[in-house]
Amino acid sequence: MSDSPAETVTQPAEVSTSLRRARAATFTLFGICGLLVGMWVVHIPAITDQTRIDHATLGTLLLMLGVGAIGGMQLSVPLANRIGSGRTAIISGLVLSITAVGPGLATRAWQLGLALVVFGLSVGALNVSVNALAVEVERRYRRPIMSAFHALYSVGGAAGALLGALTLAAGWAPVTALAAAGGISVVAVTTVSRWVVSDPAGRPEESEGPAKPPEPGRRSRGRLSTRVLLLGGIAFALMLSEGVANDWSALQVKENLGASDAVAALAFGAFSVMMTVGRFTADRVSGAFGPVAVIRYGMLIAATGLLLILASGQLTLTIVGWALFGLGLSGAVPQIYTAAGNLGSDSANVNLSRVVTFGHVGFLSGPAIMGWISQVIPLTAAMAIPLLCVLVVAACAGAVQSTPAPAQQNHSALS
CATH class of the missing domain: 1.20.1250.20 (MFS general substrate transporter like domains)
Structure with missing residues (x-):
C-alpha cells in the first residue's frame, strides 16, 4: 500500500470546549495509569525486602500481575459495551487508584500475589477502556491525537518513578507512598470524570462535524477476523x-x-x-x-x-x-x-x-x-x-x- 495518508477526507472540525475537556480527561487517565505503575515499579525492591521473597518468587508473582492484567482487559469489554468506554475508564481509574496500595500492605508472598492479581486486573481494565476512549476522542477531533495520549502515559511513568524515588529517599514506607499516590489519583480521576465523552451503548455519539466512519464491510460483530x-x-x-x-x-x-x-x-x-x-x-x-x-x-x-x-x-x-x-x-x-x-x-x-x-x-x-x-x-x-x-x-x-x-x-x- 502507499505511504501516503488515506484518501478519506474530512476537514478538521472546530474543536469545542467540551471536546477539549474530553481530551484533557483522557490525558489525565493515561497519566494516572503511568503514575501508579511507575510508583509500583520503583518500590519493587523495598516490597521484595518487606515480604522476604527471593528473585525466583518475585518473577512468579510478576507473572501473576501480567495474568491479572490480561483478565482485566477481557472483563472491561462487556462493561464498556454496556455503559460506555468513558464510564468504564473512570471506574477502572478509581479502582486502580485504590488497589495500588495493595502491594505496599503485603508482608508475605501470598498477600503480595493476591495484591498483584487485583492490581493487574485494574491496570488491564483501564488499559483497554482508556484506549477505547482515546479512539473515540480522536474520532471526534478528526485528526491524529492518539500518540500524545500514550506520551502522557510515559510522562506519568516518569513522574511516578521520580515521586517514588523522592519518597524512598525521605524514608517513607511503601504503603504510605502508594497510598499518597492513590489518593492523588482518586482526586484527579473524580475531577475529570464529568468531562469524559459518553457512549452509553458502546457506540459513538454524534461528533462535532461529520465523524470519521467505521470502515465499510468491517463489522465483524466480535469475530476474530x-x-x-x-x-x-x-x-x-x-x-x-x-x-x-x-x-x-x-x-x-x-x-x-x-x-x-x-x-x-x-x-x-x-x-x-x-x-x-x-x-x-x-x-x-x-x-x-x-x-x-x-x-x-x-x-x-x-x-x-x-x-x-x-x-x-x-x-x-x-x-x-x-x-x-x-x-x-x-x-x-x-x-x-x-x-x-x-x-x-x-x-x-x-x-x-x-x-x-x-x-x-x-x-x-x-x-x-x-x-x-x-x-x-x-x-x-x-x-x-x-x-x-x-x-x-x-x-x-x-x-x-x-x-x-x-x-x-x-x-x-x-x-
Whole structure:
C-alpha cells in the first residue's frame, strides 16, 4: 500500500470546549495509569525486602500481575459495551487508584500475589477502556491525537518513578507512598470524570462535524477476523521489542562494553526519553503523511538503531542506537490501536481489547524469550530478535491503512 495518508477526507472540525475537556480527561487517565505503575515499579525492591521473597518468587508473582492484567482487559469489554468506554475508564481509574496500595500492605508472598492479581486486573481494565476512549476522542477531533495520549502515559511513568524515588529517599514506607499516590489519583480521576465523552451503548455519539466512519464491510460483530489477527500480531511484535528494551538495554551495554551500572543505565534512559519525544511528535507526522508512513519509516529508524547496537563496540554509538530504537518505536503502537478501534462500531471494544491483549502478551514474553536465547548466544547477538520483529512490522505497515468510504474517495487528504 502507499505511504501516503488515506484518501478519506474530512476537514478538521472546530474543536469545542467540551471536546477539549474530553481530551484533557483522557490525558489525565493515561497519566494516572503511568503514575501508579511507575510508583509500583520503583518500590519493587523495598516490597521484595518487606515480604522476604527471593528473585525466583518475585518473577512468579510478576507473572501473576501480567495474568491479572490480561483478565482485566477481557472483563472491561462487556462493561464498556454496556455503559460506555468513558464510564468504564473512570471506574477502572478509581479502582486502580485504590488497589495500588495493595502491594505496599503485603508482608508475605501470598498477600503480595493476591495484591498483584487485583492490581493487574485494574491496570488491564483501564488499559483497554482508556484506549477505547482515546479512539473515540480522536474520532471526534478528526485528526491524529492518539500518540500524545500514550506520551502522557510515559510522562506519568516518569513522574511516578521520580515521586517514588523522592519518597524512598525521605524514608517513607511503601504503603504510605502508594497510598499518597492513590489518593492523588482518586482526586484527579473524580475531577475529570464529568468531562469524559459518553457512549452509553458502546457506540459513538454524534461528533462535532461529520465523524470519521467505521470502515465499510468491517463489522465483524466480535469475530476474530484476519485483520484483527494481523493487527494483533503487529502489536505483539512491537510490544515484544519495547519489553526487550525495558528489561535488557542496560544489561546489554554493561555486558557488551563493560560499562558501570550508572553508565549502562544511560541506554534505557536514551530509549525512554526518545520514546516520549517521539510520541509527542508522531501525531503531526501521522496527520501529514499517514499512519502507514509512521509505522514503516519508524521501523526503519528502529532497525537502524538495532544495527548500531549489534555492530558497534563503542559506547556513544550504542547509546545512539538505543535512542534511535526508542524514536522508531514511539509512534507505532498508537497507530495500531487507532486502526483496531475503528474496524467497526459494533465490535470496537472487542477488537481493541484483543489487539491490546496481543501486545501485552508480547511485552511480557519478550524479556523472557531474550533470557532463554541469551543462554545460548551472547545477549547482543540476541538483539537480532527485535530487529527481525521491526522489519516484519515494516513490511506489514499497510495493515493500518483505512479503507475509504465510496462517496469520499475523491476528497483530499487530512490536513
